[in-house]
Amino acid sequence: xxxxLFEKIWDAHVxxxxxxxxxxxxVDRHLVHEVTSPQAFDGLRMNNxxxxxxxxxxxxxxxNVPTNDRSLPILDQTSAIQIKTLEKNCKDFGIKLFDINSPxxxxxxxxxxxxxxxxxxxxxxxGDSHTSTHGAFGALAFGIGTSDVEHVLASQTIWLExxxxxxxxxxxxxxKPHAVTAKDIILSIIKNIGTAGGTGTVIEYxxxxxxxxxxxxxxxxxxxxxxxxxxxxxVAPDEKTFDYLRNRQYTxxxxxxxxxxxxxxxxxxxxxxxxxxxxxxxxxxxxxxxWGTNPGMTCDVTDSVPSSEDYSNGDENQKxxxxxxxxxxxxxxxxxxxxxxxxxxxxxxxxxxxLEDLIEASRVIKxxxxxxxxxxxxxxxxxxxKKQAEEMGIDKIFTKANFEWREAGCSMCxxxxxxxxxxxxxCASTSNRNFEGRQGTGGLTHLVSPVMAAAxxxxxxxxxxxxxxxx
Amino acid sequence: xxxxxxxxxxxxxxxxxxxxxxxxxxxxASHAMEGLDPNFHTKVKEGDFILSGKNxxxxxxxxxxxxxxxxxGIKAVLALSFARIFYRNAVDGAFLLPxxxxxxxxxxxxxxxxxxxxxxxxxxxxxxxxxTYPMKPFSEIxxxxxxxxxxxxxxxD
Numbered sequence: 001x002x003x004x005l006f007e008k009i010w011d012a013h014v015x016x017x018x019x020x021x022x023x024x025x026x027v028d029r030h031l032v033h034e035v036t037s038p039q040a041f042d043g044l045r046m047n048n049x050x051x052x053x054x055x056x057x058x059x060x061x062x063x064n065v066p067t068n069d070r071s072l073p074i075l076d077q078t079s080a081i082q083i084k085t086l087e088k089n090c091k092d093f094g095i096k097l098f099d100i101n102s103p104x105x106x107x108x109x110x111x112x113x114x115x116x117x118x119x120x121x122x123x124x125x126x127g128d129s130h131t132s133t134h135g136a137f138g139a140l141a142f143g144i145g146t147s148d149v150e151h152v153l154a155s156q157t158i159w160l161e162x163x164x165x166x167x168x169x170x171x172x173x174x175x176k177p178h179a180v181t182a183k184d185i186i187l188s189i190i191k192n193i194g195t196a197g198g199t200g201t202v203i204e205y206x207x208x209x210x211x212x213x214x215x216x217x218x219x220x221x222x223x224x225x226x227x228x229x230x231x232x233x234x235v236a237p238d239e240k241t242f243d244y245l246r247n248r249q250y251t252x253x254x255x256x257x258x259x260x261x262x263x264x265x266x267x268x269x270x271x272x273x274x275x276x277x278x279x280x281x282x283x284x285x286x287x288x289x290x291w292g293t294n295p296g297m298t299c300d301v302t303d304s305v306p307s308s309e310d311y312s313n314g315d316e317n318q319k320x321x322x323x324x325x326x327x328x329x330x331x332x333x334x335x336x337x338x339x340x341x342x343x344x345x346x347x348x349x350x351x352x353x354x355l356e357d358l359i360e361a362s363r364v365i366k367x368x369x370x371x372x373x374x375x376x377x378x379x380x381x382x383x384x385x386k387k388q389a390e391e392m393g394i395d396k397i398f399t400k401a402n403f404e405w406r407e408a409g410c411s412m413c414x415x416x417x418x419x420x421x422x423x424x425x426x427c428a429s430t431s432n433r434n435f436e437g438r439q440g441t442g443g444l445t446h447l448v449s450p451v452m453a454a455a456x457x458x459x460x461x462x463x464x465x466x467x468x469x470x471x
Numbered sequence: 472x473x474x475x476x477x478x479x480x481x482x483x484x485x486x487x488x489x490x491x492x493x494x495x496x497x498x499x500a501s502h503a504m505e506g507l508d509p510n511f512h513t514k515v516k517e518g519d520f521i522l523s524g525k526n527x528x529x530x531x532x533x534x535x536x537x538x539x540x541x542x543x544g545i546k547a548v549l550a551l552s553f554a555r556i557f558y559r560n561a562v563d564g565a566f567l568l569p570x571x572x573x574x575x576x577x578x579x580x581x582x583x584x585x586x587x588x589x590x591x592x593x594x595x596x597x598x599x600x601x602x603t604y605p606m607k608p609f610s611e612i613x614x615x616x617x618x619x620x621x622x623x624x625x626x627x628d
Contacts, residue, residue, distance in 0.1 A: 016627075020610075020611065021611070021612050022612055035491050035492070035533075036532065036533065036534065038494065039494075039534075047623075064492065078492035078493065079492055081492075082492050127532055128532055129530065129531050129532040129556060143532035143556055144532060144556070144559075145532050145533070145556060145559065145560035145563065145564070146534040146560075147534060147563035147564045147621070147622055148559070148560075148563060148622075150623075151563075151622060151623075161610075161612075195479055195529055196479075196525060196526040196552060196554070199526070199552070199555060200555065226530075229526065229529065229555075231555055231556065294481070294529075317477065317478050317524055317525070318478070320476060320477060321478055321479065324477065414483075414531075415487065415488040415489055416488035416489050416491050416492065433481075433483065433530060435481045435483040435506075435530060436483070436484050436506050436507070437483060437484065437487050437506040438488070440489075441487065441489075441506075
């Protein structure tokens with residue numbers, strides 16, 4: 001029987017395999033950031049261990065860093081300590097660090113691909129659940145906790161029970177692809193499979209709807225695999241993948257011979273078996289807006305806020321969850337999504353802060369102004385994205401429209417740096433999680449695409465971006 | 472037993488992002504479950520359990536989540552299902568026992584019930600109601616890691 005792409009990558013990385021036991025898997029790249037690594041390095045010190053492969057370990061700081069002027073000191077002392085600790089750990093253990101002043105600093109999942117560190121067919125781990133992003137390149141990439149970070153630092157391997165392959169086919173063509181985006185595809189998928197639909201699996205995304213996407217759009221899809229419960233999601237590499245990684249700063253010297261190998265080997269065999277398959281037809285999908293407190297609680301922009309009865313379909317637990325979500329989100333069922341007024345707009349995060357995201361959002365706002373009731377910010381995913389955007393004049397489009405244009409970092413995705421919502425503030429956000437308090441205690445998050453966020457910033461409420469003239 | 476009748480309790484409500492900078496585990500614990508139940512730290516007692524629905528611990532890979540619960544006194548979380556990273560972190564660091572239960576057990580255990588868990592016989596005893604329920608047995612390797620006291624103390628055969 002044939003093998004799936006995931007199974008081929010898995011087989012190529014098995015160090016030890018025994019029946020009915022987890023396998024020991026070799027790790028090709030280990031990405032490290034300031035929040036989930038300090039205890040891991042402490043553990044190494046306590047046991048007199050070294051980092052097994054510092055040359056395969058790359059660090060940056062993204063979660064904690066303020067996104068204002070980088071010449072100013074970091075006021076939050078605990079953040080400053082965590083950042084200093086990472087500097088010391090990288091120095092002590094010989095790990096390459098892109099620090100806060102590096103032109104390569106940025107969200108770890110944005111810089112990996114940009115620097116050519118993320119490669120097809122490789123295994124990539126990081127102490128962050130959105131490591132699934134790198135799967136867009138045909139890598140097996142997943143998030144781990146701090147104990148596993150320590151294990152990988154010490155051994156360059158990880159124990160893992162083999163997940164099962166889950167095929168998600170995306171068929172058809174989007175109407176108005178500038179308005180209906182990769183974010184809308186992945187939110188539609190999660191709405192359908194649920195937040196635990198992918199538990200225990202590695203998703204392989206395929207079909208015309210995926211092949212049509214750019215690499216940056218595929219990253220948006222793979223990024224949110226974890227929100228569907230899967231630790232990893234991947235896309236078989238194609239010429240777009242190989243072109244994207246060519247001539248990056250850390251692209252291997254023997255790149256063309258690697259490409260030849262990848263072309264031949266990194267595919268799912270025709271007779272391979274998936275544990276399950278889900279198909280999404282995208283011909284008629286709409287821009288998506290989340291209304292609740294998990295990414296599965298999402299609807300079309302043309303819908304109204306659902307009632308808990310409609311959402312739950314008779315499931316008592318789901319009904320309770322929807323009631324609590326509506327209460328937390330301060331929403332009444334039946335309210336048209338386009339009548340929901342917002343206070344804040346956040347364009348950023350590892351889901352949607354790459355150059356294409358910023359370009360698409362800038363097309364919506366060009367020559368216009370942010371609604372006077374809205375505070376809007378753009379946080380590029382990396383300093384390199386920021387620089388490229390500035391070279392194109394995109395920063396000016398945003399600042400002229402009264403958007404704040406900030407330095408790279410995770411920013412308002414997760415409420416652990418100065419960029420947070422105040423209690424009760426409602427935000428159109430291009431990030432990945434709308435959990436209670438995710439963007440700050442009492443903050444209300446609606447997940448949307450960059451174009452939807454940009455349009456909402458101008459109008460002060462959600463609008464159907466298909467009605468805008470974006471060409 | 473502290474019961475939360477809901478699915479998808481995520482790591483952001485178990486320990487909100489702003490506390491991930493805290494290195495003192497007891498201080499971290501004082502903010503456990505703050506996003507969902509600000510009174511959690513006043514009602515939790517050493518040796519307590521949490522009971523919850525499906526997909527407990529979904530979201531972030533932060534190991535702070537099982538650490539915060541563990542240092543609050545929580546010895547086990549009983550849930551209909553777990554998000555994989557949370558489950559793994561709980562076991563690897565030997566912070567708490569993630570125990571999968573069935574719907575019937577979930578319905579029959581109430582807030583405040585006194586519970587004993589016997590992982591050698593895979594039984595949950597409800598002292599208050601004088602009932603016994605099954606738990607899903609740990610896989611062999613998970614059982615061994617738990618027995619050893621975490622990933623770093625476990626020595627493969």
